[in-house]
Amino acid sequence: MTPSTKIDNGLATELFELMLLIRRFEEESARLYMLGKIKGFLHLYIGEEAVAAGAIPPLRKNDYILTHYRDHGHALARGLEPKSIMAELMGKETGCSGGKGGSMHLFDTEKGFMGGYAIVGGQMPIATGLALAIKQRGEDRAVACFFGDGAVNEGEFHEALNLAALWKLPVLFFLENNLYGMGTHVERSRAGGKDIFDAASAYKIPAKQINGMDILDVRETTIDALNRVRAGDGPVFIEAICYRFRGHSMADPSAYRKAAEVDEWRDKDPLESFKQSASQQGILSAEDVLRISDSVEKTVQEAIRFGEESAKPSAKSLYDFVYAE
Amino acid sequence: MTEITLRDAVSKGLREALDQDDSVFLMGEDIGAYAGAYVVTKGFFDEYGPDRIRDTPISESGVVGAAIGAAMGGMRPIVEIMTVNFMLLAMDQIVNHAAKLRYMSNGQITIPMVIRTVTGGGAALGATHSQMFEGWFASVPGLKVVLPSDPYDALGLLRSCISDNNPVIFSEHALLYNVTGDVPDEEYTIPLGSASVKREGADVTIIAYSRMVHVALEAADALSTKGVSVEVIDLRTLRPLDVDTIVESVKKTGRAVVVEETWKTGGFAGEIVSIIQEEAFDYLDGPVVRVGGIDVPTPYAEDLEAAVIPTSERILDALDKGFGL
Numbered sequence: 160m161t162p163s164t165k166i167d168n169g170l171a172t173e174l175f176e177l178m179l180l181i182r183r184f185e186e187e188s189a190r191l192y193m194l195g196k197i198k199g200f201l202h203l204y205i206g207e208e209a210v211a212a213g214a215i216p217p218l219r220k221n222d223y224i225l226t227h228y229r230d231h232g233h234a235l236a237r238g239l240e241p242k243s244i245m246a247e248l249m250g251k252e253t254g255c256s257g258g259k260g261g262s263m264h265l266f267d268t269e270k271g272f273m274g275g276y277a278i279v280g281g282q283m284p285i286a287t288g289l290a291l292a293i294k295q296r297g298e299d300r301a302v303a304c305f306f307g308d309g310a311v312n313e314g315e316f317h318e319a320l321n322l323a324a325l326w327k328l329p330v331l332f333f334l335e336n337n338l339y340g341m342g343t344h345v346e347r348s349r350a351g352g353k354d355i356f357d358a359a360s361a362y363k364i365p366a367k368q369i370n371g372m373d374i375l376d377v378r379e380t381t382i383d384a385l386n387r388v389r390a391g392d393g394p395v396f397i398e399a400i401c402y403r404f405r406g407h408s409m410a411d412p413s414a415y416r417k418a419a420e421v422d423e424w425r426d427k428d429p430l431e432s433f434k435q436s437a438s439q440q441g442i443l444s445a446e447d448v449l450r451i452s453d454s455v456e457k458t459v460q461e462a463i464r465f466g467e468e469s470a471k472p473s474a475k476s477l478y479d480f481v482y483a484e
Numbered sequence: 485m486t487e488i489t490l491r492d493a494v495s496k497g498l499r500e501a502l503d504q505d506d507s508v509f510l511m512g513e514d515i516g517a518y519a520g521a522y523v524v525t526k527g528f529f530d531e532y533g534p535d536r537i538r539d540t541p542i543s544e545s546g547v548v549g550a551a552i553g554a555a556m557g558g559m560r561p562i563v564e565i566m567t568v569n570f571m572l573l574a575m576d577q578i579v580n581h582a583a584k585l586r587y588m589s590n591g592q593i594t595i596p597m598v599i600r601t602v603t604g605g606g607a608a609l610g611a612t613h614s615q616m617f618e619g620w621f622a623s624v625p626g627l628k629v630v631l632p633s634d635p636y637d638a639l640g641l642l643r644s645c646i647s648d649n650n651p652v653i654f655s656e657h658a659l660l661y662n663v664t665g666d667v668p669d670e671e672y673t674i675p676l677g678s679a680s681v682k683r684e685g686a687d688v689t690i691i692a693y694s695r696m697v698h699v700a701l702e703a704a705d706a707l708s709t710k711g712v713s714v715e716v717i718d719l720r721t722l723r724p725l726d727v728d729t730i731v732e733s734v735k736k737t738g739r740a741v742v743v744e745e746t747w748k749t750g751g752f753a754g755e756i757v758s759i760i761q762e763e764a765f766d767y768l769d770g771p772v773v774r775v776g777g778i779d780v781p782t783p784y785a786e787d788l789e790a791a792v793i794p795t796s797e798r799i800l801d802a803l804d805k806g807f808g809l
Contacts, residue, residue, distance in 0.1 A: 259589075260590070264589070267592070268593060269592075278576055278580050278581070284548070285577075287550045287553060288557065290557075291559075292553065295509065295559055296557070315545050315546060321543065321546070322541070325541070480589075482650050
């Protein structure tokens with residue numbers, strides 16, 4: 160899709176920088192994981208950067224975001240400090256979740272970032288509920304709920320969409336269809352096939368399928384969708400077709416995908432394609448790219464240093480926050 | 485003082501909450517137009533309207549998830565699950581999200597929500613409609629579990645549940661709705677985590693909750709004609725559990741029986757027995773006795789069902805076999 164809005168050098172550098180920040184952050188996280196500095200499960204967003212970087216900046220400060228466990232890109236796009244995220248991955252007390260959540264459970268409620276969720280689809284009814292609160296309180300806010308193709312066969316996907324549509328709630332349901340639910344291709348798990356956006360029609364929710372490797376396509380469609388969501392007629396559904404270049408998680412040997420397919424998608428790298436088209440349009444120079452690369456590198460390395468130098472949570476913090484007062 | 489039924493006590497508590505706090509609202513199946521499956525919310529729909537008395541589709545997981553989200557977004561939802569048997573459909577939202585989001589977010593998220601439900605058997609409803617799972621929920625850090633046995637407790641506890649800033653499960657026994665009792669006209673509350681001595685005695689302690697409190701009192705009456713003095717403790721809250729009251733009583737009487745309606749194997753009574761022997765072993769004249777539901781799915785036929793649920797005869801039999809009383 161050729162975006163209809165012309166963007167300027169200011170926006171071009173911002174978008175490229177955000178995607179590069181996500182890319183480098185994820186690449187470094189993978190390296191640190193192999194060194195044993197990050198534990199548990201690590202789900203990398205490499206290849207999908209255009210989705211978070213395209214969809215999240217258009218949200219307002221008081222909008223809410225919920226997402227799945229592949230959440231570092233969303234957190235970075237929402238403005239969580241790279242230091243704070245890296246410290247969380249390293250299980251330090253300075254992490255955005257105090258070391259209590261880990262990679263899959265990044266939280267920053269002051270920024271409206273209401274969580275990464277490790278239960279597939281679990282965030283969807285919760286997003287619906289946040290939108291219900293918005294409506295009950297008469298607030299001018301929206302909820303962006305990100306989920307993957309693996310979630311669309313869970314009952315909760317259907318329950319959440321039905322409730323949001325029935326009660327006309329302000330939710331943007333954003334499907335990141337990277338074609339694989341862990342190791343299972345969507346055509347092996349969904350009787351309705353790989354084009355999932357039509358699922359929304361069962362709930363009379365307007366839906367659109369877009370190219371998730373094209374940041375401007377994602378951005379424009381999201382801006383339109385948010386306008387519709389805020390108009391008060393109920394939820395809107397976007398399906399962004401994208402691809403993760405690495406495995407499901409660091410533990411995935413990727414036996415289920417052919418190298419040729421991965422290469423085909425690498426040719427559509429969202430950073431490379433944006434860099435090329437933006438430079439062709441004269442809105443992103445080689446100097447810009449160099450400057451941005453240096454800046455991103457500095458940010459990421461600072462984040463790593465911060466994480467490494469931060470303290471682990473104290474022993475007594477084990478019991479903190481099980482209950483509220 | 486006014487004599488009211490347990491049903492009316494709950495109804496009164498809900499009305500008060502709706503009147504006093506705009507952020508309180510109810511959600512559940514058939515709570516509005518149908519006036520409530522157990523007639524607790526009769527009249528509410530007309531009085532408070534469809535936004536505050538929200539009839540939901542049959543989507544327990546989606547609705548509980550939505551309640552969690554609404555609580556996160558500043559509301560104080562009271563969600564009704566028609567019976568505890570149907571809570572199973574919402575286990576993931578209750579156990580993985582309601583109970584854990586505060587902890588995983590390092591205190592950033594607060595979930596002030598009440599899940600009201602109807603529990604227990606004895607109404608010839610068959611195996612899938614006659615269960616009690618509160619003991620399971622009582623194992624989960626992050627949840628609170630409350631079961632009143634009379635109108636005074638129901639109203640006082642419900643007030644505390646609604647003002648609690650945590651996810652609280654409030655279970656009303658299906659066969660106790662018509663139990664009558666006096667409630668003060670002035671406002672009073674009962675704190676969560678406090679058991680009550682429903683009958684003072686010196687020779688043996690019976691520990692029970694929900695409908696089994698009444699069965700225990702029946703057994704206590706029968707034994708008193710033989711000159712045996714029975715103390716009956718109503719736990720009222722399974723989590724947090726009032727260990728002090730239990731231990732104090734057992735230290736006094738030296739004999740303990742724990743009565744529970746749900747299946748004996750793995751039931752919460754086992755937890756109480758363990759606590760007693762940990763805290764009061766030297767005071768025991770004999771092993772703690774358990775009387776629990778027979779380990780079968782609840783059958784429909786009248787006599788078969790009656791054989792499953794503990795009766796005062798079975799308690800008397802256990803006291804005789806255990807302590808020669």
